Amino acid sequence: xxxxxxxxxxxxxxxxxxxxxxxxxxxxxxxxxxxxxxxxxxxxxxxxxxxxxxxxxxxxxxxxxxxxxxxxxxxxxxxxxxxxxxxxxxxxxxxxxxxxxxxxxxxxxxxxxxxxxxxxxxxxxxxxxxxxxxxxxxxxxxxxxxxxxxxxxxxxxxxxxxxxxxxxxxxxxxxxxxxxxxxxxxxxxxxxxxxxxxxxxxxxxxxxxxxxxxxxxxxxxxxxxxxxxxxxxxxxxxxxxxxxxxxxxxxxxxxxxxxxxxxxxxxxxxxxxxxxxxxxxxxxxxxxxxxxxxxxxx
Ligand SMILES: Nc1nc2c(ncn2[C@@H]2O[C@H](COP(=O)(O)OP(=O)(O)OP(=O)(O)O)[C@@H](O)[C@H]2O)c(=O)[nH]1
Ligand SMILES: [Mg+2]
Numbered sequence: 001x002x003x004x005x006x007x008x009x010x011x012x013x014x015x016x017x018x019x020x021x022x023x024x025x026x027x028x029x030x031x032x033x034x035x036x037x038x039x040x041x042x043x044x045x046x047x048x049x050x051x052x053x054x055x056x057x058x059x060x061x062x063x064x065x066x067x068x069x070x071x072x073x074x075x076x077x078x079x080x081x082x083x084x085x086x087x088x089x090x091x092x093x094x095x096x097x098x099x100x101x102x103x104x105x106x107x108x109x110x111x112x113x114x115x116x117x118x119x120x121x122x123x124x125x126x127x128x129x130x131x132x133x134x135x136x137x138x139x140x141x142x143x144x145x146x147x148x149x150x151x152x153x154x155x156x157x158x159x160x161x162x163x164x165x166x167x168x169x170x171x172x173x174x175x176x177x178x179x180x181x182x183x184x185x186x187x188x189x190x191x192x193x194x195x196x197x198x199x200x201x202x203x204x205x206x207x208x209x210x211x212x213x214x215x216x217x218x219x220x221x222x223x224x225x226x227x228x229x230x231x232x233x234x235x236x237x238x239x240x241x242x243x244x245x246x247x248x249x250x251x252x253x254x255x256x257x258x259x260x261x262x263x264x265x266x267x268x269x270x271x272x273x274x275x276x277x278x279x280x281x282x283x284x285x286x287x288x289x290x291x292x293x294x295x296x297x298x
Pocket of ligand 1: 015016018019020021022023024035036037038039040041042043044063064065066122123125126127152153154155156173
């Protein structure tokens with residue numbers, strides 16, 4: 001019997017902030033590889049999510065949202081997102097279909113240009129009257145680069161399996177580029193830092209200073225399977241420290257507890273998490289720190 005050839009390909013996941021890109025990548029992978037929050041600009045770096053469907057390895061490239069950047073961190077995020085399509089076999093444009101105006105998605109399409117073939121993915125249809133979908137599709141008609149349109153809910157999973165199947169059959173013949181059991185390219189230390197940042201965003205919401213990042217400083221594995229992780233929450237100004245600490249350190253305690261549980265759930269063994277706050281003035285303008293935080297690629 002002939003051996004079925006292996007296939008492997010890259011799928012870039014692009015779109016405006018908060019469209020549901022990371023939720024979709026996690027749904028494809030079946031595990032949390034990329035953090036999710038109701039706040040815009042949650043994803044700050046390119047993150048790969050991997051899955052295997054029979055003989056095909058699909059490599060999803062989660063990206064920061066595309067918008068009009070002002071600050072240097074924002075500029076590097078948008079650049080990362082736009083560059084993700086280079087070498088991609090398919091480009092998905094994720095759209096929050098509840099938007100009143102689709103101008104920010106149109107702007108992404110214009111930035112990608114007419115030569116970039118794009119698959120339009122209308123997301124969050126669980127929140128939408130089905131009768132509105134046709135009108136939304138009409139609005140995207142002026143963009144000839146859209147080859148196909150899908151309607152999904154990344155949250156409930158509706159339409160996700162169909163889209164995955166559609167992509168699977170279209171991947172090129174190629175050896176697999178990552179080991180079979182790997183789910184992401186994010187090293188564990190960075191992943192753990194992201195899990196803590198997710199709790200910061202979820203628990204502090206608009207109070208969280210934009211200029212906050214998390215760094216895993218030490219990671220110790222013990223023979224009994226448990227792990228000790230020490231992380232710094234890095235702030236740009238010492239005046240911001242109190243927001244994270246909370247009264248008598250209650251806030252940072254609650255954040256640490258939730259992050260620890262989330263890490264344990266995914267790592268499958270006990271975690272001892274130690275969080276502390278560190279101040280590094282104006283780190284966002286320092287490329288060396290941006291690189292260390294994984295935001296700027298070296
Ligand atoms: N109801 C509903 N909510 C969704 C769906 N997909 C995503 N969300 C929610 O939308 C919010 C943003 O989701 P993310 O996956 O973080 O969006 P993103 O596009 O990665 O955002 P950035 O990383 O900030 O660009 C979260 O609160 C998600 O739970 C969906 O299909 N339906
Ligand atoms: Mg995201």
